[in-house]
């Protein structure tokens with residue numbers, strides 16, 4: 001089933017979820033290596049790859065978000081309280097906000113630093129921020145903070161998924177993996 005149903009996420013939502021999980025994990029690790037590199041030609045090259053890959057992630061997140069809005073959200077297990085439902089749904093919105101903020105802050109950091117972002121050297125993205133070193137510093141701070149919030153939130157998110165699967169023994173993890 002391509003689309004979500006009341007019982008399970010569809011193939012498209014599952015593909016977005018797991019592909020982006022892998023891409024985000026890889027980019028967080030690569031970004032940390034990048035930040036630790038000494039300035040020079042090699043760092044510039046690595047930064048170019050990191051930015052292009054980040055731009056692909058941003059496009060995938062935009063598509064995923066549109067797909068989410070076009071789909072129903074599968075029901076939570078019977079007996080879930082209103083408070084638990086709000087917490088689960090709120091956490092998912094928060095994860096989207098963080099997934100958007102990470103690449104966007106990267107693009108703003110680069111533009112404010114006066115370095116346009118190219119897509120694997122094929123073309124450059126339109127520049128919408130003027131060069132402003134203070135602003136570049138600010139967005140660098142945001143870019144260096146959001147991924148930590150993302151990691152912490154995902155640890156909670158995974159904890160909740162495992163709690164559902166092993167303690168409550170319900171279908172929540174199956175809805176995002178093998179089906180309901």
Ligand code: HEM
Pocket residue numbers: 024027028029030031032034035036047050051052053054055057058099102103104105106107108109110117140143144147
């Ligand atoms: C979702 C995609 C992305 C992830 C997960 C990610 C993650 C990271 C991480 C974890 C760091 C290390 C931060 C630090 O410790 O200070 C980093 C650094 C960096 N990121 Fe990203 N990033 C993404 C997208 C982008 C994009 C789209 C751009 C620019 C167009 C970008 C530009 C940079 C730059 C220039 C640095 C190096 C900053 C420095 O040298 O301190 N990133 N990234």
Ligand code: HEM
Pocket residue numbers: 013017020021024025068074088092093095096099154157158161162172173174175176
């Ligand atoms: C980068 C890491 C991750 C992010 C950003 C993330 C984000 C999300 C988001 C936004 C949703 C809501 C559904 C949607 O709109 O697609 C979701 C659902 C879900 N995720 Fe993740 N996720 C991550 C990693 C994981 C991992 C590693 C697991 C495995 C333990 C997991 C298990 C689940 C499950 C079981 C659901 C369905 C929850 C429900 O039906 O209420 N996620 N995830």
